[in-house]
Every structure is written in C-alpha cells, then in structure tokens.
Amino acid sequence: MRESWLLLTLCLGGCASQLQTTNIQREVGDFDLKLGSAPTRSMAQGLVKPQTSGQVHGGFDLTHSSGWYLGQWAPDLAPEQGEQLTMETYAGFKHPVDDHFGYELGTLLNSYPSVGQMEVEEYYGGLTVFGHRLGASFSLDPDRQDRTLLANFDLQESLGFQVIVKYGNHVLQSPVALADGANVRVFNDWSVNLSRPWLGFDLNLSYSASSLSDGECSAYSGFNTRCDGAMRFQASRPL
Structure with missing residues (x-):
C-alpha cells in the first residue's frame, strides 16, 4: 500500500x-x-x-x-x-x-x-474561537523534540491590526558543546508579529528572540532566523 x-x-x-x-x-x-x-x-x-x-x-x-x-x-x-x-x-x-x-x-x-x-x-491541533485562531504541534524526531504554540488574534475591527504570537520549546537528544565548555540541550524561542493594511500597503512589525545568550547562539536551531533579539519592519504592496 x-x-x-x-x-x-x-x-x-x-x-x-x-x-x-x-x-x-x-x-x-x-x-x-x-x-x-x-x-x-x-x-x-x-x-x-x-x-x-x-x-x-x-x-x-x-x-x-x-x-x-x-x-x-x-x-x-x-x-x-x-x-x-x-x-x-x-x-x-x-x-x-x-x-x-x-x-x-x-x-x-x-x-x-x-x-x-x-x-x-x-x-x-488547531482551534478557532470568534475569529481568533490557536495552533499547537509536537514533533518527535530521533534527534530532538519540538513543541510549538501559535496564537493569531484578529483585532481588525476593534484596533485595526492583527497579532500573531509564536512560542517554541526545543529539547535536543544530544547536548551541543559550546566553546567555553558548557552544554546546551534545552532552549525556547518566540516571536510577535503585528500587521495591518494602510493605503494599499501591508505593514508588518515583528520581534523575535530566544532564551540563549550571545555566547550560546552557536547551538540555536529554532524557528527564528536569528537567535538573539531582532526587530524587523516590512511594507509590501501587491502589484
């Protein structure tokens, strides 16, 4: 089959x-x-x-x-x-x-x-309640376990924008050795995104970070593009 x-x-x-x-x-x-x-x-x-x-x-x-x-x-x-x-x-x-x-x-x-x-x-799993959306996933890999939560709040009618919050917990099967001799096996990461339409443009403001310090970022392998705190603003318009 x-x-x-x-x-x-x-x-x-x-x-x-x-x-x-x-x-x-x-x-x-x-x-x-x-x-x-x-x-x-x-x-x-x-x-x-x-x-x-x-x-x-x-x-x-x-x-x-x-x-x-x-x-x-x-x-x-x-x-x-x-x-x-x-x-x-x-x-x-x-x-x-x-x-x-x-x-x-x-x-x-x-x-x-x-x-x-x-x-x-x-x-x-996913849940929709009065236009707001919640999602959760649990990934079981031989090398790691990842637990991720997502919350999407549609506040367009009341405040004029949308908020998406994402949080992850990651457990590595084998700890990653750092240059100072320490090990990293468990870490968390998160992101917050605010978006709204404005004069034909789609505006997006996001912030992402993790629980790892600068010296531990060599062990990072989460869902963010960067380990340390990062702010990004983007304005796009469909052609």
Whole structure:
C-alpha cells in the first residue's frame, strides 16, 4: 500500500512540475481531490505546512465532506546524489462547529522510502474561537523534540491590526558543546508579529528572540532566523 501511495505521488508531482501548473482540483463523490506542484493545505492554523526544498515537488490532498482528510507530499522529487527522497504523509480531521467555533486534529509522518525508514512524527491541533485562531504541534524526531504554540488574534475591527504570537520549546537528544565548555540541550524561542493594511500597503512589525545568550547562539536551531533579539519592519504592496 505504501508503494502505491508513493508511486501515485511521484507520478502526480512529476507531471505537475513538468506542466508548471499549480494545483488541479476534482470532486470524486463525497471527496475533494487536489493534486499538483504547490502545497494545497496548511495545518494547525498555519503552524504545520508541507515544505519545498527542490525544483521538482508535488503531492495530493484528499478531503471527505465529513471533515476527514489525508495527503502525501514530496518536498523534492529529484534529490541530488547522496540525498534521500523524503515523503510527508498526513491525516487529520477538521470540523467547523458553527460560524464562531471550529477545531482540527491530525498527525504528520516523514518517511524515507529509499531506505525504508520512518523517523519524524508530528502531532498537531488547531482551534478557532470568534475569529481568533490557536495552533499547537509536537514533533518527535530521533534527534530532538519540538513543541510549538501559535496564537493569531484578529483585532481588525476593534484596533485595526492583527497579532500573531509564536512560542517554541526545543529539547535536543544530544547536548551541543559550546566553546567555553558548557552544554546546551534545552532552549525556547518566540516571536510577535503585528500587521495591518494602510493605503494599499501591508505593514508588518515583528520581534523575535530566544532564551540563549550571545555566547550560546552557536547551538540555536529554532524557528527564528536569528537567535538573539531582532526587530524587523516590512511594507509590501501587491502589484
């Protein structure tokens, strides 16, 4: 069964990449099938997303009318010599109870078909309450464990902007040795992003940091681009 899913993903992803299309959507009975060369789904309110690491990538996503879904994604269908083909297989349930409340639960598994290994497991959940969104994920890797929380507060009507807060806890299986002889095994990181539209522009102000000091930043491997405190402002306008 696993080989069948793999073959399907390889064919669909390769064809989609050659045709340079985005996604194709079809209704199959009570199912909604999407396939192509661009990820069609993000989970846990955007906290968990299929990754792209090569020029040739693709996959499929199948959703039932009841809310159940499953899919498979290949970040790189043509890995370079010495690299392994990675497959991301996910399954979950997403259900909007009404206009103000909804929830999602699911799991994602990273596997390496060429060597028959399954190494990375990720469990996630999401919650929507009156337009505000909460997401959580727990990743179990042989080398580390990552726990991440996300809160997205939509304050457009009351204050005119949106706030996204992200917090992560990371536990390494093997401590990282520092130059001064100390070790780092556990660290936290976080980010805060404020965004609002203004005169046709999208304004974004963000701050990110971690629990590591300057001398410990060589051990950092979290979700931020930098270990130390960093402030960034960005203004963009769609053409």
